Amino acid sequence: MAIERTLTILKPDCVRKNLIGEVTKRIQEAGFNICAMKLVKLTKTEAEGFYAVHKGRPFFEELTTFMSSGACVPMVLEKENAIADFRTLIGATNPADADEGTIRKDFADSVGENIVHGSDSVENGKIESNYFFPEHEIVANAM
Ligand code: CMP
Numbered sequence: 401m402a403i404e405r406t407l408t409i410l411k412p413d414c415v416r417k418n419l420i421g422e423v424t425k426r427i428q429e430a431g432f433n434i435c436a437m438k439l440v441k442l443t444k445t446e447a448e449g450f451y452a453v454h455k456g457r458p459f460f461e462e463l464t465t466f467m468s469s470g471a472c473v474p475m476v477l478e479k480e481n482a483i484a485d486f487r488t489l490i491g492a493t494n495p496a497d498a499d500e501g502t503i504r505k506d507f508a509d510s511v512g513e514n515i516v517h518g519s520d521s522v523e524n525g526k527i528e529s530n531y532f533f534p535e536h537e538i539v540a541n542a543m
Contacts, residue, residue, distance in 0.1 A: 402480065403478060404480070404481060404482035404483050405477065405478050406476075406482045406483050406518055407518075407528035407529045408427070408477055408486065408490075408517060408518050408519075409475075410423055410473035410474075410515070410516055411472050411513070411516060412466065412467065412469050412470035413466075413509065415439075415470055415473065419515070422507075423515065423516065424475075426489065427486075427489070430479075430489050431479050432482065433477065433478045434475055435476040435540070436533045438532070439471050440532070443468055444464055444465065447463075447464040447465075447467040448460075448464045451467070459512065474532040474533070476529045483519060483520070483522055483525060487520075489503060490503045490504050490518050491504040491505050492504065494510075494514070495509070503516055
């Protein structure tokens with residue numbers, strides 16, 4: 401299987417619940433290497449830019465207000481089969497549908513406040529990673 405990268409964001413609910421350490425530990429124990437990470441507070445406009453593909457959806461306003469409501473922690477992660485494996489680790493978008501033992505099942509309150517974001521494809525992972533990190537801030541072979 402190919403080495404892939406994915407972009408995750410530990411969302412404002414994750415930060416407010418003091419779960420940065422716990423969620424990062426689960427990510428690392430699942431074999432993901434962290435190639436970039438930082439703590440940022442998005443403006444509403446930056447959140448709208450990141451989620452531009454969802455513009456026009458009924459939840460867009462709620463989503464972008466939430467994502468700009470506090471600090472979050474974007475990370476670029478690398479691993480074989482990273483896109484699919486990360487989505488398995490975090491569970492379904494709606495925590496009510498997420499499998500037992502997944503990050504969202506254990507920590508998320510709702511579909512809107514669901515602790516983490518994960519890219520849905522390699523292509524989108526690259527676009528999303530570059531939304532937060534210029535190429536020179538993404539460390540190849542970080543391990
Ligand atoms: P994420 O993986 O970050 O990508 C888009 C986000 O939109 C998703 O996680 C959810 O948090 C959010 N989302 C999807 N559906 C809804 C909804 N019905 N109501 C509120 N937020 C939603």
